[in-house]
Amino acid sequence: MTDPPEATVALPAAVVEWYEKFSRFNSPYPAHRRGRAVDLYPGDGVGRSPVAGVVRAVRTVGCPDRPYAAAEDHLIVVDLADKWCARAGVPTGTVARILHVIPEVSPGDRVAVGDALGPTTRSGFFGQWVDDHVHLGFRPPDANPFRASGSLPVAVDAPVEPVAWDGTGAVVERGPTHVVLGAPRRGDGERSFAALASDGGVPLDGGATHYAGGGAFEIGSETPATGGSEPAALEPGDAVSLFGTPVGTATEHGSEAAVGAPRIEWDPVDVLANGERVVGLSLFAARGDRFGVKLVCPDREFSVGESVTVEVVPSDDPIRLGVG
Template sequence: MTGTPPNEADGDAADGDPPEATVSLSAAVVGRYEKFSRVNSPYSAHDRGRAVDLYPRDGVGRSPVAGTVRDVRTVGCPDRPYAADEDHLIVVDLADGWCARADASPGTVARILHVVPEVSPGDRVAAGDALGPTTRSGFFGQWVDDHVHLGFRPPDANPRRASGSLPVAVDVPVEPVAWDGTGAVVERGPTHVVLDGPRRSDPGPPFAALASDEGVPLDGGVTHYAGGGTFEADEGASAPEGTTLSLFGTEIGTVRTDGADARAPGVDWGSVDVRANGERVTGLSLFAARGDRFGVKVVCPNRTFEIGESVTLDVVPSDDPIRLGVG
């Protein structure tokens, strides 16, 4: 799993329906990070693109926003042997200038998680400032890299809650890269491997992502999280609501735009399994990432693949697809 707990700091009632205003992150904000995703998470904070995970290159949790630190809190985590037993919430009152550039209302508040805070209430921070080191949170699945979680709350809303967060748009074009699902293992961890594909050979936008068969760049956990999404494509590749998307020749889901940013709509995954060399694995973890080789993890806690081993992925219909929750 990745993301943040839905209501980590208190037990207040939900704040009602989320506002429709969208906070827009520019290339200058996102370009400080190695990769990003809006919906690669089972947690409600990411539901329908209402948060973004930003993956730094160096283990430093740099601020994606400018403003004044309002609050710093430590919260408990699920007990995971591979992770810390506590996480941290940093609340920032956004500067008016930052809000104006992001199309956010004055008084909007940022919520930042998964960083061990080296800042205190009252500190002023600029975009790019170090807030502290990232932490391996117990809210992560074991295959998830350390990252900065960023969400926004409207003025006068409870900043400690995730439910009711504002939609987040990332105004960065993402190149969709086709792939046949074959490659050799170049990285392995306890619960995942990375293959040497997909690759892109021509210069393009800084970020790229795995494309559906229709040429739409994909975001999320395919299909181990119930819903996923798409990125805004570099050449305008888009999928209207109701469009069926396929991967490796099999239908994987349907585009929906209700409650999602129209530039990067969501996807309701269908009932399918991902297989590696003919055996079912948990799924594919997708992001927009930099570089020629990027951004696809094969999540396979019950399989072992060796470095250099050839792997072929496919997708097949399933009567019992894997769906991971937050427990």
């Protein structure tokens, strides 16, 4: 007798609209690699609740020791309201797990979508170039919500506009280990989400290619690629290219593969900025004036206003960052 299929949490568009950015695959951790977590970026330092329900537990947990990060992180466990479960297509009793927020809520508190749970925290679980965010995962009824593994698949019910880019742009923001380029240019829908498009018009997600895998966003019929061509859906086994160079292959679906939009296994390639190798591109869906391409470059300095050309080339020794 086979086990029944797992429920997939369909995160409603009305939830992600509380945030400036979101990503399913931009992390080296197994939950993200398998499409079983989503990171939601508020942009204002407030860790808003992406779910409705009652807080079951709040715990302080240890995290990797990083000089730029707090010494501890926090887990907020929420028993989801029946209406929220119905809207997301999961059984009553499903539980949410929220990380990277300093809790200002307590067990027994009732929370609604958009309620402030507390300020976000700089956690050692993510890289210095990663913006503060709310990590969200789900557990089925009767599962142990405190274990690090066992999360349900997560899909995001929000279309993302694929935006074409020629790889050139000026630096508009500089951090200790990254810069943001003020390109590509997007359409008029500043309230909708957009992401860098592959050569085939597929919006890309993840750390390209400093994490072993990335993924794609759902496109939606109302968001054609810049340039007027309708992008084809990315199917498992399809090749993906960027700036004319093959960069990966969509994986087959299955029990260990990502759900929803396919996961992409990156090819051995390097990302170059003005001809020099950098760590990679940090890709996500964003909206408004926060949209741009984040270049991860801890060993390379760029000035605000400097023009940068990004290329992708085959590599015998690609950069791959783990979780240690």
